[in-house]
Amino acid sequence: MSKISIDEFAKVELAVGEILSVEKVENADKLLKLSVDFGEIKNTEKDEEGNEVETISRDIRQIVSGIALYFEDYKVLVNKKVMFVVNLEPRTIKGLESNGMILAVSNNSGDFSLLYPDQKVSAGLRAK
C-alpha cells in the first residue's frame, strides 16, 4: 500500500462510540442497525435577546454495518464501547441512513475483531 503523510491520516476522524441498541435489518442477513452514542456536542445558540447561550446535546447516530454474521448473538454488542470512523459522508444502505462506519480488522480466513478501548473511557473520545 502507498505511504501517506500524517496530514492524510489526520483527515480521518476515529472515535469511541457506545452502542446503545442493535437490531437485525430485515431481509439482509449480514446487516445490523446500530444506535451509537458519540458523547456530548456543545452548541452555541443565540437566545431571544441575542445573547450567546451554550447548549449541550448528545451525538447519537444510526450506523448500518455488515457484521451480523460474525456474532452468534449480536445482542452482546449492546453497551459495548468500540471504535468508529465518524466523518464519512452519510450513506443509505437498504433504505436506512448510515452516519459512520464501525472499525474492524479481518482477513480472508474468517478472523475478525472489533476494536476496543479501555471500557472506562468516555464515548466520544477521538484518536489523535
Place this chain on the structure above:
Amino acid sequence: MSKISIDEFAKVELAVGEILSVEKVENADKLLKLSVDFGEIKNTEKDEEGNEVETISRDIRQIVSGIALYFEDYKVLVNKKVMFVVNLEPRTIKGLESNGMILAVSNNSGDFSLLYPDQKVSAGLRAK
C-alpha cells in the same frame, strides 16, 4: 471536522501489531521505543536458475511513541496486541527511526486508551 470519502479512509492502513519489546528512550520522559510484529510478509524472489521462489519473512518494525507517561509500568505493553497506523512515511524521532504510529484515543482531561482487538487474532490483521 470535514467529511471524507470512503476512498480517503481507505488510504490509511490500520493493522494489529504485537508488541515484542518496550524500552524507555534516554533523555525523553514521554518516549517509548517499541519493537512490533506485524505478521508475515510473502516475498517472491528468483533463485539462481531464474525460478520464482516464495519466501516468508516477518514484518518487525521499530516504532517510537510519546505514550510513556500514560503507564505506571510500561512493561505491561509487552506481548499486547494493539492497533497501529502502518503506512505513514517513516520519521526520525530523537535520532531513532519510527516506522508507524500507535493508535490511541485521548482528550484534554487526561483520558487515554490504546485500541485492542480480541487478543486471539493474528498480528498483521488489517482494518477493512
